[in-house]
Amino acid sequence: MTTTLPEETSSATPLVDVQALVVAVRRRRRLWGTLALLGLVLGGAMAVLLPAPPTAATEVLVAHAQDQPNDPGTLIRTDVALLQTTEMAGKALAILKSTERPQDFLAQYQGIGLTNNVLQITVKGTSAADAEARAKALGEAFVADHVARLNADANANANALVTQGNSLRTELAQVNKSISDGSSGTDAATLESLYSRRAALTSQIDDFDQRAQQARVGTPQLISGTQVVDNPHLVKHSVPKTVATDAGIGGVLGLAVGIALAAIGAVVADRPVLRRDIAVNLGASVIAELRAAPHRSVRIWQRRRSRDARQRLTRTLVRTVLSSTEPVSLLELGCAQNTAEIAVDLAKALAQEEPLVVVDGLPGGRFPRRQEPGGPVVVRGEYLATVPPQSDRIGVGSVAPGTAWTDLQYLGTRTVLVVRAGSGSAAWLHTVARQLADLRIAVAGVVLIDPDPGDRTDGTLWDGAQNALRGVNEWQQPWPGANGKPGATGRPSGGPLKTRRPAWAVRVPDNDQETR
Numbered sequence: 001m002t003t004t005l006p007e008e009t010s011s012a013t014p015l016v017d018v019q020a021l022v023v024a025v026r027r028r029r030r031l032w033g034t035l036a037l038l039g040l041v042l043g044g045a046m047a048v049l050l051p052a053p054p055t056a057a058t059e060v061l062v063a064h065a066q067d068q069p070n071d072p073g074t075l076i077r078t079d080v081a082l083l084q085t086t087e088m089a090g091k092a093l094a095i096l097k098s099t100e101r102p103q104d105f106l107a108q109y110q111g112i113g114l115t116n117n118v119l120q121i122t123v124k125g126t127s128a129a130d131a132e133a134r135a136k137a138l139g140e141a142f143v144a145d146h147v148a149r150l151n152a153d154a155n156a157n158a159n160a161l162v163t164q165g166n167s168l169r170t171e172l173a174q175v176n177k178s179i180s181d182g183s184s185g186t187d188a189a190t191l192e193s194l195y196s197r198r199a200a201l202t203s204q205i206d207d208f209d210q211r212a213q214q215a216r217v218g219t220p221q222l223i224s225g226t227q228v229v230d231n232p233h234l235v236k237h238s239v240p241k242t243v244a245t246d247a248g249i250g251g252v253l254g255l256a257v258g259i260a261l262a263a264i265g266a267v268v269a270d271r272p273v274l275r276r277d278i279a280v281n282l283g284a285s286v287i288a289e290l291r292a293a294p295h296r297s298v299r300i301w302q303r304r305r306s307r308d309a310r311q312r313l314t315r316t317l318v319r320t321v322l323s324s325t326e327p328v329s330l331l332e333l334g335c336a337q338n339t340a341e342i343a344v345d346l347a348k349a350l351a352q353e354e355p356l357v358v359v360d361g362l363p364g365g366r367f368p369r370r371q372e373p374g375g376p377v378v379v380r381g382e383y384l385a386t387v388p389p390q391s392d393r394i395g396v397g398s399v400a401p402g403t404a405w406t407d408l409q410y411l412g413t414r415t416v417l418v419v420r421a422g423s424g425s426a427a428w429l430h431t432v433a434r435q436l437a438d439l440r441i442a443v444a445g446v447v448l449i450d451p452d453p454g455d456r457t458d459g460t461l462w463d464g465a466q467n468a469l470r471g472v473n474e475w476q477q478p479w480p481g482a483n484g485k486p487g488a489t490g491r492p493s494g495g496p497l498k499t500r501r502p503a504w505a506v507r508v509p510d511n512d513q514e515t516r
Contacts, residue, residue, distance in 0.1 A: 016267065023273050023452045024266035025259060027422055032258025039254020044247035052242065056131035057122045058139045058232040059114070062146060063225030065153070067117070076113035083111040083121065083142055091141040096133060109138060118229070128234055135232035147223050154219035158212045165208035172201040272429065273422040275448050275459030281429035282417060286459030287445030288313040290338065292420075313447065314345045317416065320444050321350060321394070328444070329395035329412030333432070334423025335449040336362050336398060342418060342447070343396045347376030350394075361397035361411050399432045400424075405439060414442045420449040 025032070064075045082088060089102035098105075109123040121138050125131030175198045179191065272278045275286045290313060291306045321328045330346075332339035340362060347356045358378045360367050367378045395411025397403075408415075415436070424432070436443060448459070 017277075019457075020272070020274050020277060021263060021266055023455065024271070024422065025262045026454075027273060027452065028262040028265070031262050032255055035258030035261075036251050036255035039257075040247045040251035042254075043250020044243045046250075047239075047243040047246035051239075052237050053124045053126070054128045054131045055122055055124050055235040055237075056128070056135040056232045057120060057230075057235050058135045058228060059230035060119045060121065060139050060142055061225065061227055061229045062117050062119055063222045064117070065150070065222055071116050073113060073116055076116050076119060079119055079142075079146070080111040080113055082145070083119070083138070084109075088138075088141060088145060091145065092134070092137040095137040095141055109134065122235065131234065132232040136228075139228045139232070143226055143228060146226050150219055150222045150226070154215050157215040161208045161212035161215065165205050165212070168201050168205045168208065172198060172205065175201065270426050271422045271424065272426055273452060274455055274457045275421075275451060276457035277426070278419060278421065278429065278448065279446065279459040281426050281433070282419070282443065282446055283433045284417065284443040284446050286448050287416075288316060289448045289451045290342075292335075292338070292450040310342075310345060313342065314349050317342070317346045318349050320416065321346070324414050324444075326414045326442075327393065327395065327412040329397060329408070329415045329441075330418055331397050331399045331408065331411075331415050332362070332418045333399050334420035335418055336364065338420075338449050339396060339418040340367050343394060344376060347394060350392075351376060355392070357393040359393050359395040359411060361395060361407065363398060363400075399435075401428065405435045408436070409439050409441060413440065414444055416444050416447060418447045418449060421451050 062076065062079055066075065084106060086102040086106065089105045093100055093102060093105055108125075109121060112120045112122070114120050119142070121135060121142070123131055123134040123138060125134050175194055179194045179198065272281055275289070279286050288309070290309055330339050330343050340360075343358055344367070347358050350356050356376055358367070358376045360378050360380050397408055397411045399408070399417070417432070419429075433443075446459075
């Protein structure tokens, strides 16, 4: 069967694996969950500790000379823009006789067009009376400014009409003079044209006078239509509603920040979490998956499922150990306690056929100090010389950063890696595979701890030992004997287990699903 090497698939690997990124973010749910909860609490606390200042509101009815039934709201938006100018703020401050800067006052109020002719003004103040006074001053200032602009517009139109009427009166005076001067010596046709011109000028002058009067008459209607229709009043704030709104905003922001940090951390750290990636980086197949140590909050059926998975794993490891003619070890990465528990279960299962000794090479002493009745014999690595050479043993060690690589071969020349998902970077997994290949330690498989429940990727690599960066099949070469000559088959320490018919290690999924 053809083996797919990592170098052959690297060209087709995307820059960012979306599936792995999603799984990595989901695994860091404590981070973004904590930040979301923190944002929720801070938002609610700010609403309580920093309440909104007193706010007053007033409504102004605005009459426009260009009002149309189909107006989309352009005129009222213009009024809102005029309200939020430093000139309007200065006029309101002048009414209040305040020395505050107009630029600072602009940030304390805003205008909203409720309809095409109703403008709502909301103002913040230091107290309820101050907010109401500011709202009243702004309403009066806006009405006065709007009325002044209406009067200026009307006067400008009336003055333009009067100016045109005066120019026509001047021309009419010249026509009358021409008629009076040439009435005796002018022919009838010329007089007729002069009389027609005088009549036309007289009609135009009357029209301009009438239009000027109408322009002045229309202004009072607009002025009376622009007024404050709702006196300033305080805006009531609902404390529970404000707390809920601010807490919701804080929670959403905290969640967004947490997810962003988790995604960035997952990309930067480059810690494989899918069993496919872990198998490729280690060059070995995933033979079993186990959840982390179950908590009391785990459901009963989940506890039973985890217990059944550990039992299946123990049976798999028993077959692996019995089928091997070399000493077998368990090497952990990020899950020392889980590895110690797996070693104890394996030693108890093998003790039914032959006594075993567990060599504890884990840092920190993960095994109980006192031997349990009927439990396996556990010795530390420095006391390995006290174990009889003919005794069978299972070594337990670590391949975490800082590992003494030269000591691993004395724990066993064939190993099962126990790796917690996301505990090591891709570079470190490559380092582990390379170092084990250099030490001629064959990897029988990988036990994945705390896998993602939704992981559906395949973690099987046939002939996976050939995927190490160095030493293709070097572990299959004869070990050097005591005299250093090649061809010997001796082990570094201890005697071989009893030779039995090989039994292939099978994958034990924790989620009761078969990997295809």
